[in-house]
Amino acid sequence: xxxxxxxxxxxxxxxxxxxxxxxxxxxxxxxxxxxxxxxxxxxxxxxxxxxxxxxxxxxxxxxxxxxxxxxxxxxxxxxxxxxxxxxxxxxxxxxxxxxxxxxxxxxxxxxxxxxxxxxxxxxxxxxxxxxxxxxxxxxxxxxxxxxxxxxxxxxxxxxxxxxxxxxxxxxxxxxxxxxxxxxxxxxxxxxxx
Numbered sequence: 001x002x003x004x005x006x007x008x009x010x011x012x013x014x015x016x017x018x019x020x021x022x023x024x025x026x027x028x029x030x031x032x033x034x035x036x037x038x039x040x041x042x043x044x045x046x047x048x049x050x051x052x053x054x055x056x057x058x059x060x061x062x063x064x065x066x067x068x069x070x071x072x073x074x075x076x077x078x079x080x081x082x083x084x085x086x087x088x089x090x091x092x093x094x095x096x097x098x099x100x101x102x103x104x105x106x107x108x109x110x111x112x113x114x115x116x117x118x119x120x121x122x123x124x125x126x127x128x129x130x131x132x133x134x135x136x137x138x139x140x141x142x143x144x145x146x147x148x149x150x151x152x153x154x155x156x157x158x159x160x161x162x163x164x165x166x167x168x169x170x171x172x173x174x175x176x177x178x179x180x181x182x183x184x185x186x187x188x189x190x191x192x193x
Contacts, residue, residue, distance in 0.1 A: 013037040019086065020109055023078070030076070035083040035137075049123055052151050055191055056119050057091045063177075063184040070095040070116070078110040081141040086110050087134070089118035093181060114142040117180050122150040135159050145180040151192040 014022060014037070022039075023031050032040045057074045064072045073092040080086050092115035102111055118138050122131055131148055138146050139159050146159040155169040160178075168175075171189030 014039070016080065016110075023110075030088060031086075032078070032088055033084075033086040035081075035085040037084075049121060052121055052191055053090050056121065056149070056186070059186055059190075060091050060093060060119070060181075060184070063181065064093070067183065068096075069182070071099045073115070079115060080110045080112045081114050081137070082112075083137070083141055085137065085141075087137070089115065089138070090121045091119040093117040114138065116144045117177070118143055118146045120146070120148045122148060122152075132157070139163070145178055147175055147186075149175075149188065149191060151188075154188050154192050156188055 014033075019031075019033055019039070030042050034040070053075055057072070060072050064070065071094050073089075073094070075088060075090045077092065078086050078088045079092070094113060094115050098113060098116065099107070102113060106112055115138075120131060120135060122128070135146055135148050135157070136159070139161065143159070144161045148157040148159070150156070153169070154171045154173070155167065156173060156175055158166045158168065158175065160166075168188075171187075171192055173188040175186045175188065177184030
C-alpha cells in the first residue's frame with residue numbers, strides 16, 4: 001500500500017473541524033494527520049492484508065464479546081491523540097470507563113482519546129522506521145499496550161507503557177493481552193496462515 005503525503009502548509013493547515021469534513025467528503029480514501037498537521041493518504045489495502053486485518057479484528061471482537069470490558073474498533077476508525085495527530089490503527093480497544101467519559105458528540109467524530117490497546121499490521125510497502133515511530137507515538141500519547149505484527153516474517157514487536165519493546169518471532173509465538181486485555185491472546189501463526 002503506497003502512502004502519500006499531502007501538504008496544506010500554504011493553506012494554513014486544517015483545523016479539527018476542517019480535517020473531519022475533508023475526510024467525510026473523501027470517504028473512499030483513508031487519511032491520517034500528524035501532530036505537525038501533515039496529512040497522509042493511503043489507498044485500499046491489498047487483499048491479503050485485508051484478510052489478516054479481519055482475522056486480528058475478529059479475534060479481538062470475539063474476546064470482547066465474552067468479557068465486555070470495552071469497545072473494539074477496526075482500521076476505519078480515527079482517533080485524535082493528545083498531541084493533535086489523528087491516527088487509525090488496524091485494530092484498537094478502549095475500556096468502557098474511558099469510552100463512556102466521552103460525550104456523544106466526541107464519539108461521533110475522531111474521538112479525542114488514545115486507545116488503551118492498538119494493533120498495527122506491517123504492510124510490505126511501509127518503511128519499518130516509520131512504523132516503529134508510529135508505535136512510539138501511540139505509546140507517548142497514552143496507549144498501554146501495542147502490537148506491531150509483520151505477518152510475512154511471522155514476527156511481532158510488543159510495546160508497553162513502561163517504555164519496553166519486545167521483539168518475538170515464530171508462528172508459534174503467543175501474544176498476550178497482559179493486564180490491559182485480561183485473558184486475550186493471539187498466536188502469530190493464526191494471523192499469518
